Amino acid sequence: xxxxxxxxxxxxxxxxxxxxxxxxxxxxxxxxxxxxxxxxxxxxxxxxxxxxxxxxxxxxxxxxxxxxxxxxxxxxxxxxxxxxxxxxxxxxxxxxxxxxxxxxxxxxxxxxxxxxxxxxxxxxxxxxxxxxxxxxxxxxxxxxxxxxxxxxxxxxxxxxxxxxxxxxxxxxxxxxxxxxxxxxxxxxxxxxxxxxxxxxxxxxxxxxxxxxxxxxxxxxxxxxxxxxxxxxxxxxxxxxxxxxxxxxxxxxxxxxxxxxxxxxxxxxxxxxxxxxxxxxx
Ligand SMILES: C[C@@](CO)(OP(=O)(O)O)[C@H](O)COP(=O)(O)OP(=O)(O)OC[C@H]1O[C@@H](n2ccc(N)nc2=O)[C@H](O)[C@@H]1O
Ligand SMILES: Nc1ncnc2c1ncn2[C@@H]1O[C@H](COP(=O)(O)OP(=O)(O)O)[C@@H](O)[C@H]1O
Numbered sequence: 001x002x003x004x005x006x007x008x009x010x011x012x013x014x015x016x017x018x019x020x021x022x023x024x025x026x027x028x029x030x031x032x033x034x035x036x037x038x039x040x041x042x043x044x045x046x047x048x049x050x051x052x053x054x055x056x057x058x059x060x061x062x063x064x065x066x067x068x069x070x071x072x073x074x075x076x077x078x079x080x081x082x083x084x085x086x087x088x089x090x091x092x093x094x095x096x097x098x099x100x101x102x103x104x105x106x107x108x109x110x111x112x113x114x115x116x117x118x119x120x121x122x123x124x125x126x127x128x129x130x131x132x133x134x135x136x137x138x139x140x141x142x143x144x145x146x147x148x149x150x151x152x153x154x155x156x157x158x159x160x161x162x163x164x165x166x167x168x169x170x171x172x173x174x175x176x177x178x179x180x181x182x183x184x185x186x187x188x189x190x191x192x193x194x195x196x197x198x199x200x201x202x203x204x205x206x207x208x209x210x211x212x213x214x215x216x217x218x219x220x221x222x223x224x225x226x227x228x229x230x231x232x233x234x235x236x237x238x239x240x241x242x243x244x245x246x247x248x249x250x251x252x253x254x255x256x257x258x259x260x261x262x263x264x265x266x267x268x269x270x271x272x273x274x275x276x277x278x279x280x281x
Contacts, residue, residue, distance in 0.1 A: 001277070003116055008273045009109040010040035011100040011266070012140065013166060013234045013241055016203025019188045023152070027136070028181055028188050032149050033198060034101075034140045035161055037168075038273075039266035041102055043069065043109050044089040047117050053077060056089035061096050068107035072134055073114055079130065080120045095262070097174040099235030101137045108141030112274050124278045128154075137235075144272035148195050159195070160270050167250035168234075168241045169225060169263040171217035177236040183210045204232070211237040221261060228253050 013035045021029035046056060053073040055064060064070065069088050076082065088110065094102030111127050114120070122130075124142065131138035136152040145158035180186075186206070193202050211233060212219040218233065221240045225231035229242040244250035250265035257263060 001116070003113075003277075005044070007043045007045065007109050007113045008040055009043055009102070009105040010141070010269070010272060011037045011094050011102060011105065011168070012137070013037065013168070013268075014099070014205065015161075016198060016232075017205045017207060017235065018190045018193065018203065019186060019206045020190050020192050022188045027152050028186075029151060030149065030153060031192055032153065033159065033161075033203070034147050034149055034153075035166075035268045036141075036146045036270070036272055037166065037266040038269050039093070039264055041093050041106055041109075042091040043106060043113065045110075045113050045117055046087040046089070048085040048087065050085045051083055052085040054085070054087055056087040059090050059092055061092070062090075062103070068103045068134055068138075069110040072107045072110040072130075075130055075133065076111060076114050076118070076120065080118075080122070082114075082118050082120060084118055086114060086117075093264075095170045095174075095239065097176070098170055098239040099175070099233065099237045100168070100239055101141070101235065104135045104137035105141045107131065107134050108138050109274065111138075111142060112278055116277055124280050127278060141272060142278070144275035144278065146268070146270045148198070157195070158270075161268055164268045165244045165247055165250055165265060166241045166268060167225070167228075167244045167253055167263065167265050168239055169221050169254070169257065169261055171215070171221045171238050171240070172260040173215045173217045173238045175211055175215060175218070175237040180207050180210055180236040183214075185210055205234075207236050208233040217261075220258065224256075224258070225253075
């Protein structure tokens with residue numbers, strides 16, 4: 001099998017996100033659609049014989065103790081009795097805590113890559129279970145398909161979504177997912193919808209009004225993008241996006257971004273670039 005030298009960790013968008021209930025442990029039950037993008041972080045793995053799992057270099061904005069790639073590598077090593085070690089290098093392009101799933105995607109890519117590089121040989125379903133222990137957003141990246149999701153994001157139904165370009169804007173804020181879900185205004189009782197209803201245009205992001213009120217920078221971005229289409233927030237924010245006709249059209253809009261606002265233009269994809277590296281049986 002030909003393995004890459006640089007391992008992609010793509011971003012996701014939540015095309016809608018409904019909060020439909022609450023589990024006894026406090027986690028909220030969701031309905032959402034995960035759209036994978038052809039843009040994301042990039043990882044490198046240097047396998048060693050010293051048994052140590054560590055970083056190749058510091059990652060700005062991600063302290064070592066919280067880095068999900070290290071936690072993923074240690075979990076795989078421990079559970080599968082791997083003796084070898086690894087140095088992990090991350091080229092971060094996705095803003096941490098932006099609702100683009102960057103940390104979760106880095107984590108999934110680490111599991112997929114080390115499963116191959118260490119010769120562990122776990123199947124997709126086994127990697128999915130390990131991924132879920134590390135975060136609710138990890139399974140979709142291991143499943144490797146854009147998907148309809150329920151539960152806390154782990155009950156996945158692959159979807160073929162329309163070909164589309166997205167302009168993604170990152171306001172200069174970092175939103176805490178925990179504080180958004182803890183907001184007193186959040187009423188987790190929305191009736192569930194069907195995939196067919198989503199396909200006819202139903203669905204919104206229930207967390208968006210909460211984040212807009214608390215982070216004026218997100219409100220500014222949504223009002224600016226609304227002039228160009230149906231602007232929406234992804235996940236618990238703070239990134240927002242709008243569908244655009246082409247990459248060039250998206251870049252033209254991004255040139256008008258207020259000072260301090262970043263962003264990128266990406267294409268929606270139905271498959272993760274590493275999809276074929278994990279076997280189903
Ligand atoms: C909201 C979503 C939608 O895709 O995306 P992001 O904005 O993070 O990308 C995810 O469900 C985020 O999942 P994940 O990224 O694993 O969340 P965590 O950081 O572990 O969650 C931090 C805290 O938020 C609360 N939380 C999170 C997810 C959930 N379904 N219900 C919750 O109540 C919990 O209090 C949890 O301790
Ligand atoms: N490799 C990583 N890259 C980014 N964030 C990470 C990583 N590992 C752990 N994290 C932690 O995960 C949190 C959420 O990051 P991320 O998944 O990028 O955003 P979101 O969950 O909003 O989509 C960050 O605040 C950070 O502390």
